[in-house]
Amino acid sequence: MRKVSKTGKKQLMKFFLRTMLMSFVAVVLIGGIAACTMGSIFDKINVASRDQDPTLPKYDRNEDVDQEALHLNVAVFGVDKDQTRTDVIFVVHFNSETGKTEIVSVPRDTKVTWSDYQIQKAKELDRPVYNPCKITEMSAYGGIDNIRYFTVSALEDILGIKIDHYAVVNIDAFRKIVDGIGGVELDVPRRMKYTDRSQGLYIDLQPGLQVLNGEQAEGLVRWRHNDDYSEQYAEGDVGRIETQQLFLEAFAKKVMSPHVLKALPQMINILYSDIKTDVTLKEMPTYLGYINTFDINKIAFSTLPGEFVREEKWYYVMDYDQIDTFIGERFNEHVVAPVVLEE
Structure with missing residues (x-):
């Protein structure tokens, strides 16, 4: 593992803050990940490593990241007040070849079917299985501490990709x-006014610039309808x-x-208790060489294609005809070397 200098650690922190802070939960994730590079405070972050459980798949996709x-x-998951549902x-x-960062939103009501692996794992952990269910419910049934087995695994099945890391933020x-x-x-x-005393949620926003x-921003991103x-x-x-x-x-x-970038490192200390991630200290230096490939102007947002369908309850059902093209355009882009024709 490459040794990282103090300067390198600062650069690494900026890299992660810049690449994934585009999500309101990702901002805390990356702050926490970057803090992992500081050994003296690493143990304050709740880390769940794959190495702790031999039943989890071992991904070696980034084994040679210094060369490839x-x-x-x-x-990235934002959990509700009781920290059970995503x-x-x-x-x-993040694609180092193109410098692009794609942020794909997955509706919380997306319909998921439990795999045989997940059902077996739920039995081992003495957790209930409701098949099918909404993806937001999977962490409640399986347990937020087991999110890699259930919700992360479901995302991999839905998107057809491997999830390298995850973070849960309150x-x-x-x-x-x-x-x-x-x-x-x-x-x-628009006008947003909603009250939910049970959650301590009081939204009262007027339209306009x-x-x-923080409290108002929470209301904005959580609002669904007026009272x-x-x-x-x-x-x-x-x-x-x-x-x-x-x-x-x-x-x-x-x-x-x-001026905000300069202040971000000082904010990290207040965020430890709000982070759960499987990123470990030994994994951090492998990303150091990609700092300069990130481009703030190459960030794109999209939503998993699908529609709401009424079955036994309302689900967001993925459009299977579109998903392969959708994922291919966002997750599998490569730079093709130009062909040089001999004269």
Whole structure:
């Protein structure tokens, strides 16, 4: 493993902050991952390594990352207040060949079917199986500590890719980081007013350009409809995802500003208790050589193709006719060397 200098650690932190902070949960993930490079504070982060469980698949796709192009897939989950259901799901793909970062939103109501492996694992762990179910429910049934077996595995089946790493972040981290960067300026698209006392959620936003603090930003990304249903998303969770992506674009501009980048390392310490990740200290130096390949202007957002269908309950059902093309365009792009014709 390559030894990383203090300067290298700072560069590594900036790299991860820049590549995946585009998601409100990814901002905390990358802060936590970057902090893993500081050995004295590494043990404060809740790390679940594949090495701890021989039944998990061992991925060697990035074994020679110093010599080869890096195609990194990270699943990022924002959990609800009781930290059981994955209320927000993003899969972040970084391509060192093109410098692109793709952020794919997966609707929480996406229909999933438990695999034989997952059913067997649930039996071993004495966890219930509800087949089929919504992907947000899988972590509640399987247990958030077992998210690699269930929700991450389901994402791999849905997308047909390998997930290199995952992170689970609670909503407190989101508020902390938005407040920590001085808020985010956004043109709020509509009147948003909703109260849920059981969750401590009080949303009261007027439309128009404004700077949102952490609590207001949480309300923006969690809002679905007004108390009296005078305003609501016509397409349900898909509409909410579009608003989340609108926020992420504004958030990215703020995070990338020089004065905020300088302050990010100081914010890391307040975020440890809000992070669960399977990234280990020994894995971090392998990414160091890819710092300069990231391009802030090459970040794209999209949503898993599909539609809402009423069965025994409402599901978001993936469009299987589109998925191969959708994934191929976002996760499998390679740079083809130009052909030089001999004279």
